[in-house]
Amino acid sequence: MIRVILPTHLRTLAGTGREVQVEAAKPVTVDSILDALETAYPTLCGTIRDHGTLKRRSLVRFFACEEDISHEPTDARLPEAVASGAEPFFIVGAIAGG
Amino acid sequence: MAGVRVLVGTRKGAFILTSDEMRQKWEVAGPHFGGWELYHLKGSPVDPNRIYASQTSGWFGQQIQRSDDGGKTWAPAGNKFIYDGIPGTHQWYDGTPHPWEFKRIWHLEPSLSDPDTIYAGAEDAALFKSTDAGQTWAELSGLRKHGSGPKWTPGAGGMCLHTILLDPENPQRIFIAISAAGVFRTDDGGATWKPINKGLRSEHIPDGTAEVGHCVHRIALHPSRPNTLFMQKHWDVMRSDDAGDSWREVSGNLPTDFGFPIDVHAHEPETVYVVPIKSDSEHYPPEGKLRVYRSRTGGNEWEALTRGLPQQDCYVNVLRDAMAVDSLDSCGIYFGTTGGQVYASADSGDNWMPIVRDLPAVVAVEVQTLK
Numbered sequence: 001m002i003r004v005i006l007p008t009h010l011r012t013l014a015g016t017g018r019e020v021q022v023e024a025a026k027p028v029t030v031d032s033i034l035d036a037l038e039t040a041y042p043t044l045c046g047t048i049r050d051h052g053t054l055k056r057r058s059l060v061r062f063f064a065c066e067e068d069i070s071h072e073p074t075d076a077r078l079p080e081a082v083a084s085g086a087e088p089f090f091i092v093g094a095i096a097g098g
Numbered sequence: 099m100a101g102v103r104v105l106v107g108t109r110k111g112a113f114i115l116t117s118d119e120m121r122q123k124w125e126v127a128g129p130h131f132g133g134w135e136l137y138h139l140k141g142s143p144v145d146p147n148r149i150y151a152s153q154t155s156g157w158f159g160q161q162i163q164r165s166d167d168g169g170k171t172w173a174p175a176g177n178k179f180i181y182d183g184i185p186g187t188h189q190w191y192d193g194t195p196h197p198w199e200f201k202r203i204w205h206l207e208p209s210l211s212d213p214d215t216i217y218a219g220a221e222d223a224a225l226f227k228s229t230d231a232g233q234t235w236a237e238l239s240g241l242r243k244h245g246s247g248p249k250w251t252p253g254a255g256g257m258c259l260h261t262i263l264l265d266p267e268n269p270q271r272i273f274i275a276i277s278a279a280g281v282f283r284t285d286d287g288g289a290t291w292k293p294i295n296k297g298l299r300s301e302h303i304p305d306g307t308a309e310v311g312h313c314v315h316r317i318a319l320h321p322s323r324p325n326t327l328f329m330q331k332h333w334d335v336m337r338s339d340d341a342g343d344s345w346r347e348v349s350g351n352l353p354t355d356f357g358f359p360i361d362v363h364a365h366e367p368e369t370v371y372v373v374p375i376k377s378d379s380e381h382y383p384p385e386g387k388l389r390v391y392r393s394r395t396g397g398n399e400w401e402a403l404t405r406g407l408p409q410q411d412c413y414v415n416v417l418r419d420a421m422a423v424d425s426l427d428s429c430g431i432y433f434g435t436t437g438g439q440v441y442a443s444a445d446s447g448d449n450w451m452p453i454v455r456d457l458p459a460v461v462a463v464e465v466q467t468l469k
């Protein structure tokens with residue numbers, strides 16, 4: 001299972017706690033995690049990546065193993081620590097605005 | 099027992115204010131959706147327990163929320179707003195073409211006859227319609243594609259479709275307003291549209307009398323006279339008596355004719371309300387005095403309404419969707435400010451009192467009259 005940490009507003013929207021677990025297709029990538037997340041929590045569709053284009057929303061960031069991977073290809077294989085569930089995949093709202 | 103429910107959208111959540119018909123004692127519920135921007139909430143005229151809300155965030159995009167119990171509980175509806183076809187470009191601030199991009203829903207207008215049908219006004223400007231209570235949305239793209247779209251430009255607040263008026267006597271007729279394109283009307287249920295801006299003059303655009311390009315801030319009508327429209331433009335208060343085919347200025351003796359909201363008394367079709375703002379570069383009331391102006395003559399002759407409103411050191415704004423009226427026998431008028439106050443008058447504007455003083459900046463105010 002993949003562990004995903006959600007930002008506060010998306011936890012509220014999806015009615016979850018801080019961490020959710022999803023079964024992502026292999027190889028585990030940002031795309032496969034988001035596909036699984038949106039299937040489990042349809043209300044998150046359009047909140048992390050745009051409808052249609054599936055582009056990451058500009059003020060959303062992705063972290064894995066303490067690295068900002070927001071600009072990496074979303075079909076790139078993620079570290080084994082994330083794929084195994086040892087480390088969570090972080091979805092973060094960028095620090096901006098008030 | 100009769101009463102009112104005031105639906106307040108703010109920069110950091112939604113609040114629901116309720117009172118009996120006396121409108122003196124209020125209960126405040128909220129925040130709902132704390133931390134999100136609530137651009138608009140509006141109830142169905144057919145089923146007052148059905149309320150729709152536009153919940154939006156620069157980080158996480160657009161949500162539509164729906165309540166079926168008068169705002170006590172909410173559930174997310176559909177948020178997939180996809181432009182029909184290849185959206186093309188509109189004009190950017192510097193005159194260059196700029197791609198159409200969906201940003202948020204500014205305004206929700208439930209159908210007058212079906213609680214499951216609702217219209218949504220978007221930024222970048224487009225009109226969407228749902229017939230399944232907001233679960234799925236389809237663009238009425240005849241508006242955006244009618245021909246002048248590439249000439250539309252954003253106002254300072256974005257290129258938003260902010261006003262949707264449904265004609266109570268003609269279900270095929272809808273008026274919409276876009277900042278900064280102007281007013282448009284359909285007479286065939288949204289398939290085709292035409293700009294209706296004849297008579298508007300705007301000094302800030304290259305051709306001041308152009309067919310499109312006017313920064314219309316708000317339009318309003320009285321249900322008994324849907325051919326009479328009132329408009330608060332960027333500058334100028336305007337009136338049309340031919341369903342928008344032509345407009346004339348009725349600013350009259352207003353201290354300034356810049357402002358955002360405009361609304362019509364529930365029982366007096368010639369009684370109109372505006373909130374004059376000093377200028378387009380100074381978005382606060384002139385002289386630090388918060389005054390609603392009322393015309394009982396359909397414009398031109400205006401009187402200041404001040405009782406209960408701050409008359410010194412007041413520098414708030416009142417945004418375009420932040421004024422509404424109830425339809426109780428003694429008509430109630432309501433407005434919210436960027437300072438977080440919501441003011442109410444239970445006597446057509448003669449006397450005012452704050453319902454709440456310290457909400458986040460108020461973006462939208464709507465009222466449901468519960469009988």
